[in-house]
Amino acid sequence: MALFEQIRVRLPRGARADAALAGGVFVLVAFPEGKLLGHGGDPLPSRVVSWLLVIVVCGALLFRRRYPVAVGWFTVVGTGAYYVLSDVDGPLVLVPIVALYAIAAQGRMQAAIAMAAAMVIGVGAATLTTASDVTGTAVFMLTGWLVAVVALGSGRHGRLAYAEEEARLRATEERLRIARELHDVIGHNISMINVQSGAALHRLKKDPAQAEAALSAIKAGSRDTLQELRATLDVLRRVDEDAPRAPTPGLARVDTLVGSANLAGLAVRIERTGAERALPARVDLAAYRIVQESLTNVARHSGAGHVTIRLAYGDRELTVAVEDDGRMTARPARPGGGSGIAGMTERARALGGELAAGPRPEGGFVVRARLPYGITGERWSGAADDQGPAGG
Template sequence: MSFTSRPWHWSATVWVPASAASILVITLIGTRFAALDQPTARPLDVLGVALLVAGPVALVARRRFPPAVLIATVVVVTVYLAAGFPFGPVFLAPLVALCSAVLAGHRWVAYLTTAAAVLVLVVVHMLRNPGALPLAGAAAWVAVLAAVIAACEGWRARRERLVQAAAAQEQAALRRRSDERLRIAQELHDVLGHHVSLINVQAGVALYLMDDDPEQARSALTAIKQSSRDLLREMRATLGVLRGVDTEPPHHPVPGIADLGALVTDVRSAGLPVEMRVEGDVADLPPAVDRAAYRIVQEALTNTRRHAGPATATVLLVYAADELTVQVEDDGSWPVWAGEDGGGNGVAGMRERAQALGGSSEIGPRPEGGFRVRVHLPVPARRDTGVGR
C-alpha cells in the first residue's frame, strides 16, 4: 500500500502521541520556570512531576475516550493545584481534552465538566489564599473557556457540513448512476424488442415463401440483414456507453422523430399497416424529448405487432406551443389487460420516459376495441422551424 493511501493511519498513530508529547514538554518546562516566581508554592517533587505528566499522557487516548480523558485531566489538575504546587501551563491538557470532547460530539459532558472544574478551582484558590475572591481571574478564565468552546463548536459544525456535503454528493452520484442504468436498460429493451421482432417476422416470411416466391423471400432476407445491421449498430453504441469506452461522439445520430418515417416503413414491411399523421406546426424539439418520442412510438408499434393480432395502427403527433402529444393506437384484438401494473416492461418504460421529462401518459385498451398509447411531453421554449406548414 502506498504512503498516500494511508493519511488517516498516519494521523491516528503519529499525530496524537506527538501532540501529547509536545504538551508534556511545554507543561514541564513552563511550570519549572513559572515556579521561580512563586516562592510560597510547594516545590515540585515526585508527586508534582507525576501529576504534570499524567495529564498529557492521558491525551493519547482522547480519540477513543474523549469524556473520560477530559474528566481525568480535570481531576489531575485539581489535585495538583489543591496540593499547593505552582501554577503554570498545567491547563493545556484539560483544554485539549475539552476540544476533543466537543469535536467528538460529547458536548453536554464537556460543558458540565468544565463548569464543575471552574467552580472547584475557584474554591481551591480561595482555600490556598484565604480572604481573596478571584473574581477577575475567574472571569478571565470563563472568557477563555467560552472562546475555546466557541471555536470548537464552529470547527465541529464546519466538519459536519463537509460530511453532509460529501454524503449529498455521493447520493447524487448514486442517483445519476441509477438513472443512467435505467436509461440504458430502456434503450436496450426498445432496441432489442423492435429489431428482433422485425427479424422474427421477416424470417417467418422468408421460410414460408422460400420455395413458392424466391424473390419475395430474398426481399425478406434483405430486410433481415438491414435490421440486424441496425440492431448491431445501436447495441454497440449503447454498450459502448455502458462500458465507458466510447470517448468519441457516435458515428450515427441518436434516432428521433425525423427517423419515424423509416421506422414506419420497417413496421409496414413486417406486415402491420401503419398510418402516420402530424398536426400543428412542426418545430425543433429538445434532444431528450425527440429521443423519447421516437422510442415511445417504436415500443408501442412493437407491442402492437406482438399482441394485437391482425390490426392496423395509427401514429399521431400533435405539436402545441408547450407540449408534444404522441399517440399510437390500433384496432387489434388484445389479450385481457392486466391493469396499470401488468403492462410489462415496455409499458413501464414508456411511462418512465414520460415521467422523466415531467410529462404524463395514458396507456390502456380503447372502449371501442384495440389499444391506445397517449403520452404528453412538455416542450419548453421551442423554436419554430416552419416545417410542415
C-alpha cells in the same frame, strides 16, 4: 493547470491521518508545555506527571477512528486529571475538543453532548471548589466554544450524509436510465427479429422473395442490436471521460423504425401536422422511444395490420399518437419484467407531460402522449444529456 495537478499535495488518510493529527496536536500542546515547565522551578514529579498525561492523552487520538467515543471520554478524563494533578496549566484541553468534533462529525450527537456537558460541569465544579484562576466568564466562554464545536461537527455530518444520499440517488437514476435504454433499444430490435423470423418461416415456401427480404431484415436487425449493445457497454465503461459522441436517437430517425415494422408485416404510415421544428433533446428522445416501444407492442401482441403514427407539433408541446387496428384491446405485461407502457409513462411524466394508452372505440389500440417543450416535470437523469446507444 497540469503542473498544478502534478504538484498537488495529497492529504494523508486513514491511520496516517490519525497519526498526523496526534502528532500535530502533540506539538501544539508540548511547545507551550515545555516553555511553562522551564520557568518557576517546578518539581520533578510534577514535570513527569505533566509529560506523561500529555503523551498519553495526545496518543489516544491514534485510535479515534476505531473507538471514537471511548477515545473521547479518555481524553476528557485524562485532561481533567492533568489539570488536577499537574502544577502546569498547559493547553491540553485542545485534545478533548478535537475528539469532541470528531464524534459530532460522525453523527454521535448523544455522546458528543454528554462529553461537552461533562467538560463544562467539571470545569465549573473545579472553579467553585478550588482556588482556580478560572472565572465564571471563562466557563461561559468554554461552553460557547464546545457548543460551536458540536455544531460544526454536526454540520459536517449533515453535509456528508447529504452527499452520500445524492450519490445513492444518482446511482439509482443511472440504473433506471440504463434499464430503460436497454429495454427500449435492444428489446425493440429483438422483438422485431422475433416477428420477422416468424414471417420468414411462414413465407419460406409460399413466397421465397418475401422470406429472403425478411431474413435480410433479421440480419440487419441483429447487426444493429450488436452495435447498440456494444455502444451501451462502452457507455458503462466510461468513467470520468467525455460523454459518448454517438448521436441521440430522435424523430429524425423514425423512418428507420417504420421500415423495420414494414418488414415485420405491418403497414405503417406517418401523419404530421403543425409546423415542424427542432425539438429539445429530451422531447425528441422521449417521442422516439414512445414510437419505438409502441411499434414493438403492436408487432408482438396486437395482430394488427395497419399502424398510424400521428405527430402534432403545437406551439408549446408535441403530441404523439400511435394507433393500430389490432384485435387485442390490452397490452399484456412483458415477460421478464419489461417496462412497456409503464416506461413510456415515466418518460412523458419526466417532461411534465402525460401518456394514456387503451382501446379505441372503433377497435384496436392507441398510445397517446403529450410532451411539453419546456421541462417542468421531475428530474430524469437519462433524458437531458442522454447520449445513449443509437441505432445502427
